[in-house]
Amino acid sequence: MKKLVLFGLAVVLTISLGCTKPAYLKTPYLENHGPRLVEELQDVDKKVLEVNIQAIDDRRGEKEVLGIVAGRVVRGENLTHWVAGGFKLLKYFGYYVTFERDKEISMRESINLNIEIKTAHVRSISTSMSATLVLGISYSAGGRPFGRKVYRGVKTDVNWVSGESEINELFCLALVPILKSVTNDLDGLYQGRDF
């Protein structure tokens, strides 16, 4: 019994110490776990098309700190890299993504995206936590602009231990509805529908 109590105390102490360090938004987490999160939304019979991301600009005022979760600072300095990693998941929705800033008009025109990160934040709400991502995306092809839209993704979930993995998963899940909406709009553009 004594050993069990000591073991329990050691676990609680370890978790507490871990929770005082900042948590970081990590692109490798997105790359490793993202496919699992979008698995149910895939259309495996869809023909693969191409989409090119010309630029991802971080327009946030506060770029270093994404928020505080149960007293733990969440940092996201390199958010453009993370968003780029997130948009690579569009391949599971039938879009192969390239990142070429000055893509020339080719025989096979792809739609170009210019992404602006407008806001990204996370916060505690009692025993839950909520992550929000807002991206502004401009669409064009062959130099012709189609238009611009603002996409917002929000995910609220129970905060179990304020763990870094938990927080990363929350942001991944906040990105998923954005990817789904972008896919719908890309489908429409490729089918010649009005934007």
Place this chain on the structure above:
Amino acid sequence: MKSKKRLGFFGLLALIIVLNGCAATHIALKPNKAKEITSVDVHIGLAQQEIYAEIVKSKVATATGGGLIPALIDAGVDQHRAKKAEELIQPIRAALMDYDFGRCLTEKIESELKSRAWMKINNVRVSGDISKKGYEKAFADSEASAILFVTTRYFLSPNLIVLTVSNEAKLYPKKGGKSVDLRDGNCIYKNLLFFEDSIDTRPSSKEEVIHCWADDEGFLTRQALDAASVGLARMIVIDLDTSGTYEEDRRDGKETVIFRDSQVKIIRLSNGNLRSYRSR
């Protein structure tokens, strides 16, 4: 026996004094301390990037005396309420997409405080890191003789009718050397400064209230937040002015209106905190 009783009495008295000091939300800036300050950096801590709505927290565990299952019920109920609150507030957030409250607050505080030479303001900056380490780093990096930390939150009440901007202001002198000690005992000024605004009409549903705040590109919300920036800057000036400019007729420690202009009205509460409202 007598000496033990006496010891116990003084021990209890000391505990009461210490606890009272710890609970105090207002420490007025004394003139002799103000004179020692040659320059001030203002560090605004704003951990949020968008407005949020508070929730009424579930209290099943409290009502039942505790336990794992009631705590789990509370967590589940709070998660549901948090999700609803985040969904409800989306139209206001969308309407305020191009409104940077942190930048507006910083600019207003900087212009208001720097226009008064006696405040000796060096720099005003805003940061999302409101952790103890974040503040300690800001303190260590500052070259001013004192740092004013203003920790700010802005939110709607659970019924969405009242918009509050709540600020905790603390002024710490830098005593030289590399030591960083931001305990309350070391601050020479401390106060809670509030701003409140509300919807004038009484809408029949939460969705209607949200429409009021979000309509016309969030006009009412922007108006309230702009007034909050003005109110906060004025409250800081009032509280740090030890010259007696703002005479307060505080009868029996009751609430008193101590400032009013075309933009804001400021009231000193009985506990010394300041509350401001938009002038109507």
